[in-house]
Amino acid sequence: MPGGPAPAARPGAAPRAVRFAALGDSLTAGIGDPVDGGWRGWAALLGGGLGPEGGGEFRNFAVSGALTRDVEEDQLPAALDFAPDLAAVLVGVNDTLRCAFDIQDLAGRLDRVCRALAAQGAVLLTACLPDPGTMLGLPAPLARPLARRQRAVNAVVHALSERHGAVHLHMADAAWVADRTLWSADRLHPGERGHRMTAARFHDLLTARGLALGPAPSLEADRPPPTRTAALAWLATAGTGWVVRRCQDLLPELLRLAGDEVRHWARGTTARLDLHAEHALSTALAALGTRPPGPSLAGTGD
Numbered sequence: 001m002p003g004g005p006a007p008a009a010r011p012g013a014a015p016r017a018v019r020f021a022a023l024g025d026s027l028t029a030g031i032g033d034p035v036d037g038g039w040r041g042w043a044a045l046l047g048g049g050l051g052p053e054g055g056g057e058f059r060n061f062a063v064s065g066a067l068t069r070d071v072e073e074d075q076l077p078a079a080l081d082f083a084p085d086l087a088a089v090l091v092g093v094n095d096t097l098r099c100a101f102d103i104q105d106l107a108g109r110l111d112r113v114c115r116a117l118a119a120q121g122a123v124l125l126t127a128c129l130p131d132p133g134t135m136l137g138l139p140a141p142l143a144r145p146l147a148r149r150q151r152a153v154n155a156v157v158h159a160l161s162e163r164h165g166a167v168h169l170h171m172a173d174a175a176w177v178a179d180r181t182l183w184s185a186d187r188l189h190p191g192e193r194g195h196r197m198t199a200a201r202f203h204d205l206l207t208a209r210g211l212a213l214g215p216a217p218s219l220e221a222d223r224p225p226p227t228r229t230a231a232l233a234w235l236a237t238a239g240t241g242w243v244v245r246r247c248q249d250l251l252p253e254l255l256r257l258a259g260d261e262v263r264h265w266a267r268g269t270t271a272r273l274d275l276h277a278e279h280a281l282s283t284a285l286a287a288l289g290t291r292p293p294g295p296s297l298a299g300t301g302d
Contacts, residue, residue, distance in 0.1 A: 099253030
């Protein structure tokens with residue numbers, strides 16, 4: 001396994017503080033977990049339980065809206081300068097929401113990010129994530145193309161996690177997605193309970209490897225989960241702006257994808273779309289030198 005616990009500076013000396021870097025998008029930036037006029041999130045909650053008595057150094061390089069390209073070009077250099085012992089890399093959902101989605105480009109960028117961090121001795125933290133179409137409850141012709149994209153991203157993450165011995169968390173399983181009390185009003189980001197649950201589950205995995213020496217993050221939320229009224233209020237205010245921004249880039253492509261979905265469904269040839277996605281994924285994994293996925297993309301969730 002690459003990386004390991006922070007070493008002692010010299011025999012008899014206390015080990016230096018564990019350095020934890022978090023790279024990614026709004027999920028890791030803490031959106032959905034407001035505190036003191038800002039955002040906290042699962043990575044900050046986890047960072048407090050890595051060293052004895054909460055000791056450790058934590059840097060959050062994640063930026064809301066980040067693509068895999070942004071993680072490689074902007075966040076990775078800063079993270080390498082920090083020289084972390086642990087590095088979380090959770091990204092890809094925003095890529096699936098762009099018309100220029102390219103699984104081979106995403107896989108290459110994510111591979112370079114993971115390879116560079118692991119080469120410095122960092123232990124990687126990764127996760128497979130639910131697709132936004134399911135989270136938003138979109139109609140099937142709109143949801144299926146996004147689901148194929150996210151399943152491809154998750155397959156790449158699985159392959160790279162296995163290659164680098166990453167601490168990997170399954171966040172796309174049905175129980176996680178179905179529990180709406182874990183999610184914020186926007187239905188795309190975890191709420192406080194979801195961030196706390198994510199931090200606690202990562203802490204359990206790190207503890208099993210001897211990489212977390214401090215107390216596990218509390219699961220007790222300070223605030224109640226959002227009500228249906230709050231969710232509707234978000235959609236009527238901030239959500240409207242979010243939809244407008246996404247529509248400028250995604251909507252034309254999503255409508256095209258939905259049109260293809262409907263036409264293939266009418267002809268009984270939907271399997272062709274699955275095969276096309278599987279071929280693109282297999283090509284991307286082959287370029288990484290990893291094995292192709294086992295189950296069909298039509299039936300895998302994470």
